[in-house]
Amino acid sequence: MTQAIAAPPRSESATLTKLISKEGGFEYDLKAINICENTFAPLEVAYDYDKIKDTVTRATIEAGPNSIWRYRPFLPVATDNVIDVGTGMTPLVKSTRLARRLGLKSLYIKNDAVNMPTLSFKDRVVSVALTRARELGFSTVSCASTGNLANSTAAIAAHAGLECCVFIPADLEAGKVLGTLIYNPTVMAVKGNYDQVNRLCSEVANTYGWGFVNINLRPYYSEGSKTLGYEVAEQLGWQLPDHIVAPLASGSLYTKIRKGFEEFVKVGLVEDKAVRYSGAQAEGCSPIAQAFKEGRDFVAPVKPNTIAKSIAIGNPADGLYALEQAKQTNGNIESVTDQEIIDGMKLLAETEGIFTETAGGTTIAVLKKLAEAGKINPDETTVAYITGNGLKTQEAVQGYIGEPLTIDAKLDSFEQAWKRAQTLDRLDWQQTF
Amino acid sequence: MAITVLIPTPLQKFTNNEAKVEVDSGNITELIETLESNFPGIKQRICDESGAPRRFLNIYANTEDIRFLDGVNTELKDGDEVSIVPAVAGG
The missing domain is CATH 3.40.50.1100 (Rossmann fold)
Known part of the structure; x- marks a missing residue:
C-alpha cells in the first residue's frame, strides 16, 4: 500500500465537506472511494456553498491565477498546495x-x-485528481485511458514527482502512445477495448493501493x-x-x-x-x-x-x-x-x-x-x-486531405504548379456547389 | 460444479473479506441465490428491489458482460469465473 494512514491535511479555506451517493443519499468521508457501498452509484463531492458565497466574487476570481485554480473554492482539494501547470483558461x-x-x-x-x-481537456481533471492524490498520501498514480488521459496523467505526475503506471487499449493511435511514453511512466497496453481496460483497472485499484484518477479518485477527478x-x-x-x-x-x-x-x-x-x-x-x-x-x-x-x-x-x-x-x-x-x-x-x-x-x-x-x-x-x-x-x-x-505539390526550385516550376492548383481548386469548388 | 466468483471490495464484508469465493450454480440467477445462502444479506446489495442486478453493477462470465450473453440466464459450467464489478469507473 502506498497510501498514508494519517489524516489528510486540510486548510482553513477548504470548502469540500463529504462524498454523497447519487442514489440513496448515503454519505461518506472524503477518502479515495468512488462508489456507494449500498447502491454502487457514483459518489459526488459536496461543498459548503455558504462559505464559497461569503468569500468568492467575480473580482476575486479575476484576480486569481490564469488557470483552473482561479476557481479553487469550487474544486475538491483541501490545501493551498495545488499542482498548477497552467491548465485551463483556454480560448x-x-x-x-x-x-x-x-x-x-x-x-x-x-x-x-x-x-x-x-x-486536451483531461489536463483539467488530472490537475485536480493528482492534487487530491497527493493530499490523500498516494505516491503512485494510475489511470485507465483511451489516450488523452494517459498523456495527461503521465505528464502531470512527472511534474509532481509521482510514480505513474497507465493502462491503455493496445490499438491506440501512435501519437497518443508516444505522447505518454515520453514522460517515462510504466505503460500497460492491454489487449482489449477500453471497457476491458477499465474493468482490469477496477480490479487492480482494489488491491494495489494506487491512486487511479478515474477509479478510486473519480469523484475528485471528474469535478475538474x-x-x-x-x-x-x-x-x-x-x-x-x-x-x-x-x-x-x-x-x-x-x-x-x-x-x-x-x-x-x-x-x-x-x-x-x-x-x-x-x-x-x-x-x-x-x-x-x-x-x-x-x-x-x-x-x-x-x-x-x-x-x-x-x-x-x-x-x-x-x-x-x-x-x-x-x-x-x-x-x-x-x-x-x-x-x-x-x-x-x-x-x-x-x-x-x-x-x-x-x-x-x-x-x-x-x-x-x-x-x-x-x-x-x-x-x-x-x-x-x-x-x-x-x-x-x-x-x-491521413488520405482525406490534400498533398503538398512537389516542385523544382525554379520559378517556372512554381508557376506551372500554381496554375494547376488553381484549376484543381476551381474543379473542387464546382463539385461542392 | 465449482465456479469462482470475484467479489468487489464493498461486498467483501459479507464474504469474510475474501475477494474470491467458490460456489456451485447452473446460471447467474442461481449463482446469486447460492451466494445469498452462503453469505446472507449479499443479494440485497447485488440486486435492486425488483430482484434484478443493480444498474451500477456489471457482471461478467469469463470476462464477457452478461448483457452480451443471456443476461441473468447466462449458463455457467464447472471452472467458469464470474466477476462482479462496480460500473462506475473511467471516462
Whole structure:
C-alpha cells in the first residue's frame, strides 16, 4: 500500500465537506472511494456553498491565477498546495466562418485542443485528481485511458514527482502512445477495448493501493470538468450560454459542465438561465444516443467500433445521467458516422483554423447535423466544446486531405504548379456547389 | 460444479473479506441465490428491489458482460469465473 494512514491535511479555506451517493443519499468521508457501498452509484463531492458565497466574487476570481485554480473554492482539494501547470483558461473563440456555414448567429468554440500541458481537456481533471492524490498520501498514480488521459496523467505526475503506471487499449493511435511514453511512466497496453481496460483497472485499484484518477479518485477527478463551465461563463462576460454541444464518452464531462453552471448560479456569480445541453457520439459507439433516440430510460452497453477512439466507451459510467440531462433540458443526443467525423475535423480546421482530434470532429459533425435539422435556434448563444488536439490522431485524416505539390526550385516550376492548383481548386469548388 | 466468483471490495464484508469465493450454480440467477445462502444479506446489495442486478453493477462470465450473453440466464459450467464489478469507473 502506498497510501498514508494519517489524516489528510486540510486548510482553513477548504470548502469540500463529504462524498454523497447519487442514489440513496448515503454519505461518506472524503477518502479515495468512488462508489456507494449500498447502491454502487457514483459518489459526488459536496461543498459548503455558504462559505464559497461569503468569500468568492467575480473580482476575486479575476484576480486569481490564469488557470483552473482561479476557481479553487469550487474544486475538491483541501490545501493551498495545488499542482498548477497552467491548465485551463483556454480560448473561447467567437466563430464567424463556421457559424455562417451552419446558419448560426452566435456560435463559440471552447478550444481545449490547446489546453496545457498535454493538449486536451483531461489536463483539467488530472490537475485536480493528482492534487487530491497527493493530499490523500498516494505516491503512485494510475489511470485507465483511451489516450488523452494517459498523456495527461503521465505528464502531470512527472511534474509532481509521482510514480505513474497507465493502462491503455493496445490499438491506440501512435501519437497518443508516444505522447505518454515520453514522460517515462510504466505503460500497460492491454489487449482489449477500453471497457476491458477499465474493468482490469477496477480490479487492480482494489488491491494495489494506487491512486487511479478515474477509479478510486473519480469523484475528485471528474469535478475538474466543471471548470469548462466556469470558464465559458466568465469568458462570455459572466453569463451562461443558451445551448452547449459536447462530446459524450462516459458522460461525465457533459454532466459536470452543467454542475459548473449551476454552482455559479447558486452562489450568485451569474444569473439563472435555462441552458440546453446536447451531446455528440460516434455512431460506432453510441449507447447513449441510441437510448435517447429510442426513448429508453436505460443505457445498454455496446462494443465500440469507430475511429473516434478517445470517446469509444461502450459502457458509460454516467450514461444514465447524461441521458436524463438531455431530456430535462430540451437538448439532443445525436450520433454521426466516421466519415462525418472526418468531415467535421476538416470543416473546423478550414473555417476556424482549429485542428481537433476525432472527438472534436464528432462534436462539430453533430453541431452541423443539429443546426441543419433546426434543432439549434440560430439566435441561441451556442458553445461547442473541442476537447482534444488533431496532431495526436493523424491516422484519422491521413488520405482525406490534400498533398503538398512537389516542385523544382525554379520559378517556372512554381508557376506551372500554381496554375494547376488553381484549376484543381476551381474543379473542387464546382463539385461542392 | 465449482465456479469462482470475484467479489468487489464493498461486498467483501459479507464474504469474510475474501475477494474470491467458490460456489456451485447452473446460471447467474442461481449463482446469486447460492451466494445469498452462503453469505446472507449479499443479494440485497447485488440486486435492486425488483430482484434484478443493480444498474451500477456489471457482471461478467469469463470476462464477457452478461448483457452480451443471456443476461441473468447466462449458463455457467464447472471452472467458469464470474466477476462482479462496480460500473462506475473511467471516462
